[in-house]
Amino acid sequence: MPAKPFLTIEQQVKLLEKRGVATSDRTGPILLREGYYSIVNGYKRPFIDEQASGKAGDDRYQPGTTFDSIYDLFSFDRSLREITFHYLIRAEATVRTAISYCFADAHRSPDDYLLQSSFCTREEYESYGKDPDNYAEELTKLTGILGRRAKKSESEFVAHYRGRYGAIPIWVLANDLTFGNLEHFFNLMKPPEKIAVCKAISTSTGRLGDRTLGFFDVNTARVSLEVLVKFRNICAHDERLYCARVGGRKDVNYEKMLWMLERYLTRREFYVLLKELLELFQDGLNNNRAVATVLEELGFMELQEEIMRRHAKAS
Known part of the structure; x- marks a missing residue:
């Protein structure tokens, strides 16, 4: 299939109009700033007329579709990413500190x-449910990453410590590791140290012995870290979030991810997050009909039901 030809902003606007999208004076500047592919290709699905598209052989939009509606959905998802990313990096910091502390406590040489x-x-x-055939490769990969970062990282804090003290302890080096690196590290820790990490996370967030969440075991941590890393990367790379599904059989949507994230935040942080999300959802419902259709993919109804269940249990 030949590559699609370059289209000027004026041609992009005309293409949208040809396919049934009402445009305005602000359509061109928005396309120039954000990009046709990011907005239209990323967020057109709720607006597509499947039957008309099948007959035409290309995209055709439902009657009444405006470019502003598509852009509003794009903007809604961007706001969702910004809110979510803020709390995911807090969780990442909690994991980083717990892993580096528990490893350094068990292994005192730097x-x-x-x-x-x-x-x-x-x-x-x-x-712990990992493929043993991958063990040697994963362990070699991890120690290789750690060794290279210790010797060659140009991060200010690592370079300063290396120049002044020589060997870089894990509690310094951990600040130069990605969330994915940290997940990798956790999966290869010794069992007692993994348990210690779970306890450290629960203690630092004030959730040790939490009756609502139950015991934070290693397998729960392993699964949730994999999910949180993937959602964090979706947010960091500005990818579509509202319909994201990750994990085995792609069965973890946004709502399921939230309850995994809860364990890594304090109660106050988590309830502020829920408040911000509910306000965003309500604003979207008031201003964009497409948001109502995407809330189902977000797991909004399940989210509301769980919040109500918890309120009823607490009262």
């Missing part, structure tokens, strides 16, 4: 993270 003996065995790796 460069113990370079030793494969500091991490779990193949059998322990398998016991």
Whole structure:
């Protein structure tokens, strides 16, 4: 299939109009600033007339569709990403501190993270649902990443510590690791240290012994970290969030992710997050009919039901 030809902003506007989208004076400037692909290709789906598109052989939009409606949905998802990212990086910081603290507490030499003996065995790796055939490769990959960061990272704090003290302890190096690196690190920690990480997270967020959430076990941490890392990357890379689904069989939507995120935030942080989300959803419902259709993919009804259930249980 040949590549699509370049279209000027004027041609992009005319193409939208040809396909049934009402435009305005602000359509061109918005397309120039944000990009046709990001807005239209990313957020057209709720507005498409499937039957008319099938007959025409290209996109055709439902009667009454305006460019502003598509852009409003784009803007809604951007706001959703901004709110979500703010709390995901708080969770990331909590995980980073817990992992580095618990590892350093168990391994007192500053460069113990370079030793494969500091991490779990193949059998322990398998016991947590990981493919044992990947064990050696994953362990070599992790220690390689840690070694390169310790020797070559140009991050100010790592370079300063390296120049002044030589070896870089994990509690310094951890600040130069990505959330994905941290997930990788957690999966390869020794079992008692994984348990210690879960306890540290629960303690630091004030959720140790939380009757609503229950016990924070290692398997719950493993699964939730994988999900949070993927959602964090979606937000960081400005990808479409409202319909994102990750995890095994792509069965974790936004609403399910929220309840996983809860464990990594204080109660106050989490309820402020819920308040901000509910305000965003209500504003979207008041101003854009498309938001009503995407709230189902977000798991909005399930979110409301769980909030109501908790309120009833608490009262």
